[in-house]
Amino acid sequence: MxxxxxxxxxxxxxxxxxxxxxxxxxxxxxxxxxxxxxxxxxxxxxxxxxxxxxxxxxxxxxxxxxxxxxxxxxxxxxxxxxxxxxxxxxxxxxxxxxxxxxxxxxxxxxxxxxxxxxxxxxxxxxxxxxxxxxxxxxxxxxxxxxxxxxxxxxxxxxxxxxxxxxxxxxxxxxxxxxxxxxxxxxxxxxxxxxxxxxAKVEKSEMHLDPSVTAEQNLRIVRAATDAAPARLSVGNRKLRACTACALPEEASVSVDAGFARFVSGHVYVGCADRPLELLRVKPDGKREMDASAWAAGFRELKQGVLWARD
CATH class of the missing domain: 3.40.50.170 (Formyl transferase, N-terminal domain)
Structure with a gap:
């Protein structure tokens, strides 16, 4: 043919x-x-x-x-x-x-x-x-x-x-x-x-939001592309969430909605129902890296900082 x-x-x-x-x-x-x-x-x-x-x-x-x-x-x-x-x-x-x-x-x-x-x-x-x-x-x-x-x-x-x-x-x-x-x-x-x-996905749709569930935020991370990346601001530091996972409801880690914490080598952002763990991130102007490597130099994150839509 x-x-x-x-x-x-x-x-x-x-x-x-x-x-x-x-x-x-x-x-x-x-x-x-x-x-x-x-x-x-x-x-x-x-x-x-x-x-x-x-x-x-x-x-x-x-x-x-x-x-x-x-x-x-x-x-x-x-x-x-x-x-x-x-x-x-x-x-x-x-x-x-x-x-x-x-x-x-x-x-x-x-x-x-x-x-x-x-x-x-x-x-x-x-x-x-x-x-x-x-x-x-x-x-x-x-x-x-x-x-x-x-x-x-x-x-x-x-x-x-x-x-x-x-x-x-x-x-x-x-x-x-x-x-x-x-x-x-x-x-x-x-x-x-x-x-x-x-419809084409716009960048404005791809901001993580502490007022919605961890699953909703995780869908944004999974749907992200280079043209429309998943973004958030942690303690006024802007970054892209490259990979993440939602913690099970029975997880012992507790992070209030709207707060981010670095706990035992893990970065958690509190959502409406339970925390979301950031696994890989890309800070603005830097290369992609493990979230733990990014958080290691962010001293305030161990005590907890606010996070929000970028």
């Missing part, structure tokens, strides 16, 4: 590799090189790097101009496969390939349509999530789906869950394409009564 693949971030790479091993990927479309890290240098997308390793032709674009659409049409693909490309496709492209456009979406639709389904599932405290193979339509993630696969969320971070879903989606996509080609797929229209929207 001739495939045009469209994707940009690391999430899309397993789908590209799986397709390349099973089909003829005639063109890879990805967004142009961009500043993707703190170094302020232009860097290629993960999909571009993988495509070049595989010896595949790459087209870099962030807009579906007439010239780009001409190149896509000339590829004479049987199907367009999309995974987190980062651009809404015009209507003219949806029927350009005989088998249409299918997308690997990182949620169990209709739950979590939109830009940040993985983070939203973690923040909401969902017990499971998954991937959906859907047909791209005119709205954002509104098309019918033909296959889904689920996994548990448990205590996974955004990074861990993204990697798991990326491979789950790649496997499901490759398994689905033969049935798409022979017309035996059953498409399920999304039930609008169960739709939830996964």
């Amino acid at each position: 001739r495939v045009v693949f469209m994707g940009t971030p690391e999430f899309a790479v397993p789908s590209l590799r799986a397709l390349a091993s099973a089909h003829d990927v005639v063109l890879v479309v990805t967004r142009p090189d961009a500043v993707r890290a703190r170094g302020k240098r232009l860097e290629p997308s993960p999909v571009k790097i993988a495509a070049e390793e595989l010896g595949l032709e790459v087209l870099e674009t962030s807009r579906m101009t007439p010239e780009v659409q001409d190149k896509l049409s000339a590829a004479a693909a049987d199907v367009f496969c999309v995974a987190a490309y980062g651009c809404i496709l015009p209507d003219t492209m949806l029927s350009m390939a005989p088998l249409g456009c299918v997308n690997v979406h990182a949620s169990l639709l209709p739950r979590w349509r939109g830009a940040a389904p993985i983070q939203r599932a973690i923040l909401a405290g969902d017990s499971e999530t998954g991937v959906s193979i859907m047909r791209i339509g005119k709205g954002v993630d509104t098309g019918p789906y033909c296959a889904q696969a689920s996994c548990s969320i448990e205590d996974k971070t955004t990074t861990e869950l993204t990697d798991e879903l990326a491979h789950l989606g790649a496997d499901l996509l490759v398994k689905t394409l033969p049935a798409l080609a022979d017309g035996t797929l059953e498409w399920v229209e999304q039930d609008e009564a169960y739709v939830t929207h996964a």
